[in-house]
Amino acid sequence: MVKRFLKLLGIVLFLLVIGIGVRTFIIRHDKKELVPVTPKASTAPVFDKKQFSTSDPASIWMVVNKHRPINPVSYVPADLVIPNVPLRVPGNDSMQVRKVTATALEMMFAAAKADGLNLMLSSGYRSYQYQVGLYNGYVASSSVAEADKTSARPGYSEHQSGLAADIEPASEKCDVDVCFAQLPEGVWLAANAYKYGFIIRYTSDKVPVTGYTYEPWHVRYVGTALSNEMHKEKIETLEEFFSLGAAPSYSS
Ligand SMILES: [Zn+2]
Known part of the structure; x- marks a missing residue:
């Protein structure tokens, strides 16, 4: 009975040692693969506020208000x-x-x-x-x-x-x-x-x-x-x- 128990304990300990060994091996090898990760620059495009004119009357971004008359005031759209x-x-x-x-x-x-x-x-x-x-x-x-x-x-x-x-x-x-x-x-x-x-x-x-x-x-x-x-x-x-x-x- 005691013999059988000791045999079982031996097997368990053996497996445990093997397991730890394998794990250490994997971790060590994983570490080799680790490459320093540099943070990537944001890939979200920045909206270009200068794409179109805000003063050309023909521009779709033209801004007319009480400080900004249409220039020339005689402007007539062509289309x-x-x-x-x-x-x-x-x-x-x-x-x-x-x-x-x-x-x-x-x-x-x-x-x-x-x-x-x-x-x-x-x-x-x-x-x-x-x-x-x-x-x-x-x-x-x-x-x-x-x-x-x-x-x-x-x-x-x-x-x-x-x-x-x-x-x-x-x-x-x-x-x-x-x-x-x-x-x-x-x-x-x-x-x-x-x-x-x-x-x-x-x-x-x-x-x-x-x-x-x-x-x-x-x-x-x-x-x-x-x-x-x-x-x-x-x-x-x-x-x-x-x-x-x-x-x-x-x-x-
Ligand atoms: Zn209106």
Whole structure:
């Protein structure tokens, strides 16, 4: 009995010794294979904020605000077209937008329709001369101070770029009114515009930066690279993204 026990103990000890030996051998050999690991540099591409001009009126990143008039003020986009979407005033010049804007609007309107929402283009391109009439009309009916709150001075309107569009529901409910933000169409636009290269240009909490009151209907085409990046970084305005400074009012 004791003999058998000792024999068993011997076998167990033998296996234990063999096991430790093999393990030490493996570890020693593994160590040989160890190569110092140098931390890899981040492979995430850095967004190039200089890809496109912010001052050339034909650039999709052009920034126009109360400190940055369109230069030249007589600028007319070379590729204005009428997008294939429901139009508030068919045949009117203001139903035009630049080709890139038109393509993006068509994709966005189709996506909204697939979600059961019918959008309409309320206003697109506005010429310098059109803005002269519009702005002077506001001034005549109120004052320069009042007009500046809602209408851009001629040469300062983003609509002149052909990259801006005012959107409304096909029902024309809340046309160019803040109540648009509460409608399903307005909620959808705020949540999805960036996927098609647009930003809501004048948001409710950025009035001191943009100099414009909340315009949930006004979208600006900037291309999907920039709209996705702004969405990712949670930056709402072009002024902040490009560090251009706030433009709350005209300097003169
Ligand atoms: Zn607008």
